[in-house]
Amino acid sequence: MKQYKAEIIAVGTELLLGQIANTNAQWISVQLAKLGINVFYHSVVGDNLNRVKETFKLAESRSDLIIISGGLGPTEDDLTREAFQSITDLKMYEHEPSMDKIEAFFTKQKSVMTPNNRKQARVFEGAIVLENRTGMAPGMIVKKDGKIWVFLPGVPREMKTIINEGVIPYLKNELKLSEIIKSYVLRFIGIGESKLEHEIQDIIQRQTNPTIAPLAQSNGIVIRLTAKADTEEKAINLLSQTKEEILSKVGDYYFGMDDQTIEQVITQLLKEINYTVASAESLTGGKFIERLISVPGASAACKGSIVCYDSSVKRDILNVSENILHQQGTVSRECALELAKNVAQLLNSDIGISFTGIAGPEPIEGKPVGTVFISVYVKDKMHVVEGYEFAGDRDRIRNLAVMKGYEILLNLLKTNINA
């Protein structure tokens, strides 16, 4: 296969003003990487005919595949068509199916179509027109002098649909991309990036297909495996083998694949053993339960929470003894355990989890900012209380506590507390 050099151009002054980030280029880059196409440049240019023209000329001189988003709309600022026409002398015509769609839209909205909307249906002679199912202006592919030009609307939703439905199938066929590229994303929690890298160092070093790329994210560590093969089956085989090798080293910290979140995995594990959870949240203010409830179908596993931000709620609703509140304080192992136990009791759940700590800005009860206690209580079976000293600001401390809570709960569920 010839090595195609790709370039991605975004047209729009709003990008140069910093009103939005160029997430289009990022998304398109990911799609091209999956096809094994190398992207050599991203460019952003404003809504200025001359500068758009110059940017197109430059791209033509250095790239084989040029993907342009933006500037196809109805206003005078939308200049992508004009710029390309001025460097190629290609004729344009009104694309009837696109025009019909635009007219139908205005009829349906019971509003009058202003004449400038016709512009959106104008396409280049000889172009492959790509239907825009979620908007007005269609996409286009123009092949000229050995270069492939792809024109896309700037609205991310429209751009993505056209890429998925029109551009990727075209490129696979046109560039004879017979090679299959497949990725697995393996997700880990409870292990640092450097420790994880150290543990699988030898696998990374002797492995070229799939490639192995660890990456730290706010919700844990991921390893991306990317395999190339001439059939999908072979690619999956390569991925599965390497996945197995990696999990034989660090499987204890593994919780899921691809887009799976830890909340989803926990909800699933709870449902499997028919357990329910409830939380008592002081420090985290409902963040733990809120994220769990965001999983569709969480209701079967999730009773609810008592957010006991004020100490009177800890005492009056969650029945933490005056003794603990005065002797050990609200931020203590003892208080954490009482909270976890009593919330399970009150909300009639199998598991209670509690969070108490100091997010700052001020220390409480003589304990420093970042002090956190988390307790998990499993009715009639067991309980744990863990203490931490987290560094960082208010948000970071609360987020770290929630992630730790998920980690503790996951580990309990993986060891099958119901056995």
Added chain:
Amino acid sequence: MKQYKAEIIAVGTELLLGQIANTNAQWISVQLAKLGINVFYHSVVGDNLNRVKETFKLAESRSDLIIISGGLGPTEDDLTREAFQSITDLKMYEHEPSMDKIEAFFTKQKSVMTPNNRKQARVFEGAIVLENRTGMAPGMIVKKDGKIWVFLPGVPREMKTIINEGVIPYLKNELKLSEIIKSYVLRFIGIGESKLEHEIQDIIQRQTNPTIAPLAQSNGIVIRLTAKADTEEKAINLLSQTKEEILSKVGDYYFGMDDQTIEQVITQLLKEINYTVASAESLTGGKFIERLISVPGASAACKGSIVCYDSSVKRDILNVSENILHQQGTVSRECALELAKNVAQLLNSDIGISFTGIAGPEPIEGKPVGTVFISVYVKDKMHVVEGYEFAGDRDRIRNLAVMKGYEILLNLLKTNINA
């Protein structure tokens, strides 16, 4: 003032692979816009000496101010210095204060400094060296043949600190930016973008200084006012006048300025009248209280919450009557009011707010997805219950409900419920 043409270049293959979005260019663009400097291009290029060189040459040919981020690190992939040197023949030397800092870092970490780390202290002869307080490689400003080149690390935190502390003061002085540009961001809730634009249409049309730019955001509508003047005082006067004019039209929907969030404003208003709030959250699963508690100092105004996701919690803890649960159902005006009333009672707060509804994917109790009831109860004074039909997916419905809750509470607080 001469019109400086600026260009922002990001160096790094990770951008071309789509692993991260070019948020550096976005952030730098916003800072330059505030200084009145026009950005004409963003470019991204990978870690390849020849292509970085070509990108620099192109920038030199078309821009006056070239800001480069990335490629200053210790590895062989970090090629920004080499590329610039090869097009300018500028000599480099080891910058002693930077080298001292790098050595001190490794000593503190009790680890051995590998020789490649020395590279990070290398700067161009004649460059203004900008201290990197949060990382290793310093920034640099090089003036050459009438062009200004700014070199920055790619790590956003380091880049931002150096821009704020080193680059902006330099540019203000060097480019004689005597014109002051100041912005106000006015924040609104409870009014749609088109209605707001319609109401202030005449002000927008006759106004050029400050400019008036409305923008819809997920947490309400903002209007950005940007004024230019030769003194700060004059700019502020212009902004204040226009702000007043706008508020005379749509002040009912205004809640705060600049970075103020509605959670902060509500916390502030609650504190002023010495009121506390507690929530009973079914649909929203703790999202309302979680965001309120994220405000530092929220403890004075916020008692806590009962997240009553399961109906047994509504019945057993929040004492919603069997009658309501069976007759009207959990998603009903009656249930919402009981929840708000009883949570205020239980948690001993002045105000109770409740959320019940159907986030989907399945309808409940024969009511469609998107049905939402919100109630606010003010002890011994009043109560409201509002019903909504929101469209969208699970996340959107829950977010809209939380925003509506804030809106209702804000409006009650603005009318001074304590009077």
